[in-house]
Amino acid sequence: MTNVRALVLERQHELKLRDIDLPQTVGPGEVRIKIHTVGICGSDVHYYTHGRIGPFVVEAPMVLGHEAAGTVVETGEGVDHLKVGDRVCMEPGIPDPNSRASRLGLYNIDPAVRFWATPPIHGVLTPYVVHPANYTFKLPDNVSFAEGAMVEPFAVGLQAAAKAKIAPGDTAVVIGAGPIGTMVAIAALAGGCARAIVADLAQPKLDIAGGYQGVIPVNIRDKSLAAEVKRLTDGWGADVVFECSGSSKAWETLLDLPRPGGAAVVVGLPVAPVALDIATASTKEVRIETVFRYAHQYERAIALMGSGRVDLKPLISATFPFEDSITAFDRAVEARPADVKLQIRLPD
C-alpha cells in the first residue's frame, strides 16, 4: 500500500481530496496506469448524494471514479499486448475468470465482479492505478484521452444495441437524453438503425443529441411521445425502444411504443418497482431485454471511435482540474440542462 492523493467519498454528502493508502504494486498480468482523464458518472454522483445505490452502500471511505483513460507506466510479468507509453482506457469491472458467469461469457453479471467505485471497491480519481492488462485497452492515436474516458459509458450503449438485436433500417426510440440515453442512440444508429427518436424534457440535451445525424429529438414537455412515434411510423410502432430515463413515469406508456414483435430494452433503473402492462406486451409479443453494464464491448466502442464513425466529443460539456474535483461533483449535482458529461483531468 502507498499513500496517494485521491478524491475520497468519506460518507454521504462528504467529499475530500486527501491522501489514502492504495495498492500500487504491479503483479503478474497487471499494468500500472498514469490516469489522465476521468468522467463523472451518474453513479458517482448518486453515491455522493445518497450514499448508496440499491444494495451497494458506502460504509467506509471510497475513492470515486470509474470512467478513465491514461498511459501505461509499468507492465507486470507475462503482459505482452501492452507496453510502457501505450495510451489506454480501462474496463472498470474485474470478474472472477473462473466463475460460472464468466465461463458463459457473461462476466458482467458475475456476482463476484469487483467494479471501481462500487462499494467497497475504490475508484480511480487518483494519479495512478494498477489494473489487469486483460481489462486494459489500447487507444488509437486519433482517439484522445477525453474520448478514451467516454468508452465506458459508450460500452453501455453498445451493450443495449447488442441486446436489441437491431436489423438494418430499424427505427429506435430512446427515452432519456442524458449521457447514457444519447450514447444508446448513437450506438443504435451505429448498429444499423435508420433513425433514433430521442425523448426528454430538457431542450438543451435534446439539441445536443439532435446534432447527430439520424436523431429525431422530441421534447415530451410539449408533445406526446406515443403520438409522435405513431406519426413517424405510420401507426406501426418502433422496432426497438430503449428506456434510459429510469423514470417510473416512462413505464406507464413504454409498452405502447414498440411495434408488434418489437423490443423494449431496459437501461435506466427506476428506484422503486414499476407496474408492467403484461397484456399490452403479450398481445404484441414484445421482447423485453435488460442491460447490466457490458461485456465484450470495449473493442467495439474503440473501433467505432477510431474509425471516425462515432464522435463523442460533443457530449463532453466541461473539464475540471483534479484539484477542483469537488467543484466538478457539485456542478454534476446541479444537473444543469445543458451538461451531458463532466470530466476531471489529472495533473500531467
Ligand SMILES: [Zn+2]
Ligand atoms: Zn459510468
